[in-house]
Amino acid sequence: MAYALVALGFVLALNAAGAVNFAHGDLVVLGGAVAVAAGQSTGLAAPLLLPLVALTLGAAGIVAARVAILPLVARPPEATFVATIALAAIIEHGLTVGLGAAPRTAPALTGSGSFDIAGVALGRQPLAIVVVGSVLVAGVWFLLERTQTGRRMRAVSSDRHMARAVGIPVGRYIMLSLALAGALAGIAGFLLGHQFLVAPTQGAGHMLKAYIAVALGGWGSVPGALLGALGIGFFETFVSAGFGDAWASAALYVGVLVVLAFRPQGLFGEPVGRRA
């Protein structure tokens, strides 16, 4: 479920910026790090930390948009790729310098007990992650599909020039999308941070998973990204249970190469338009 949040933020940023945000994985790590630091310094309860992390990372998303995405909208996507890779490196090394390279644990969302539902023991923490994740996904869906703001965000993603022509302040909506993406990344980082610890070098891994999820699920499609992320999650869980982590990852990457070799438009294709 946390993968789904990562992928959701990734696809929002992707659609808004028109290019891959390679810093997204590091925003996730940053979210975990903020949760660690805030948890230690304020001693707030985890449910109160959640909005704090979301707000901080939303702001970080806006900063990312301002320094690495908005100034480059008129250039080929490769310029944004490089700028966001640089931004990712800045976050990674900034965290290493600031917090040290050792992994840390983010505070748990709930106590460590477990519920007993129909004879199946469910950990409270995984359950809380699923609940928070589902609520957020539903919230984003509602925002995009049912509100004027969401309609405008989608307009900006599908055709930036047309959106500007009908009077939508495109820059502001790109920043809004990136803020939302950052907030989702932050929460995902918080949730993942308790289970898998927080270390500055994890960013590339998170980014790669989201990238794969989006490529497999259909480039730019929000539900596709969610499905892709859940698929990757299940795949990893089952294959690594059977054959070990390394084989699971290797199979995933080989799978991606095979899919791209035979379906250069991604598994479900993408709308391709070209004007001569």
Place this chain on the structure above:
Amino acid sequence: MRPLGAFWLAALLALPIFALAVLPPFGQRMVTLVGIYALMGLGYQLVFGQLGALNLAQGALFGVGAYTAALAAPMLGALALPVAILAAAIPAAVVAGPILRLQSHYFALATLALASIVNLVAVHAESLTGGANGISGFVSSLPRGPVLLAMVWICLIAGVLIYAQLFRGRLGDEARLLREAPLMAATLGIDGGRWRLAGFVVGAALAGLAGAFSAAISGVVSPDVTGFSVMVLCLTSVVIGGSRHPMGAVVGALLAVCLPEMLRDFQDAWLLVYAVATLAIVRWAPGGLAEWIDRLSGARSPVPHKPVVPERLLPATGAQRLVLDNVVKRFGGVDALAGVSFAVGRGEIVGLIGPNGSGKTTLLNVIGGLDHVDGGAITLDDTHLEHLPPHVIARKGLGRTFQTLMLEGDTRSADLARAVSTGAAFLLLDEPAAGATDRERGQLTSLLRRLRDAGRGVVIVDHDIELLTRVCDRLVCLDRGKVIAIGGPAEVRADPRVRASFLGLVEAAA
């Protein structure tokens, strides 16, 4: 691109000579490292700088070179270097086929997945790679110290000179076209696929060589050399130095090696500084530091010369007749072309008219191979064009211009001149008079007549019906993908169906 100036040449030669003559072993080691990173960066410039494709596997290929050298050196000695080159270049050539066709974001993903696989193998195939500990204590392929430094820099200097020489001329122009206007490149007969393959494989070979050198200098190879951080270092140093400048990789590598020494007290902070610098360069100086130094030292960028159509056109050779037979093209459920047939001979100008959306541009795209045909035949004499890629069609003698300008700072007349100067026997012109002044229309008219006199065949799409009437031998009127009238200009303009579907609108508006 300009040739390498005396300043750069002197710098390139002076650094290794200075290092060999003056510097202590530690300094020599640093200069050798600069050479190694610069070699990897030089290879990276081919794909990333010249073709604008974000390749994220260069670091992994560097690692492949390093491991190969570590494993092969005890048996082969210095011969391990060419083996390492092959070990990186051969897999690159194998995967190149499918992944080079991908669009930018999928290309980046595919190369990233490839790099991750290499990294996994390095970590987990313990019997071969020594696992997480790597391999150490192997016999070096070359004696460390001055010999290694000299070898690295000889390779680098040769590479930089060849690169500068190659890209100052036609190859540089081709790369720019492929990068900025791939469709136009194809219609000018440039084979983008072959070009990308060559760039990718040569780039991989250089990465492999650099990796082999790095194994020789450090004496240790661990999975770190295949990791993403090597890739990021390569990318950032090429961006900072200049992604296309012949000296860009060298300047970037020099900084990447010297910065950590200068900021030694701050541990990882140099990487932070480096990343911030990359961001600043992307934003404010996309040409990189090398180009910036060029500008400071007063060297001017060469002004790209505007192509001009020569006064006297040489008579074209080649195919005699372009024939369309029942050509069909569908977009989804819509028949954009529903069985179009006509022929154009040499020395004939055919005007294509019809309301918006009647299929005029689609027809030009289909003839030129930019869109695939769903039915019917297009032949140039006896050669079928239906299933040929655009660059092959262009080389068979078919040139074209575009409605939308594809290169920055380009003009319509430049686009036209470029198409004419390919010497194509047949030309497809898409709205060459759109937005033109009266004077430019006059020039276009005279150019079209000269083309006819030189025995070229022309298909021209335009909304200026008066201009077409003056110069065309025949007009073809399309409506909803079908030919509704064909013949002399006066005849077609008098046709009642043409008047109803198209001219009626124009004349009512005028």
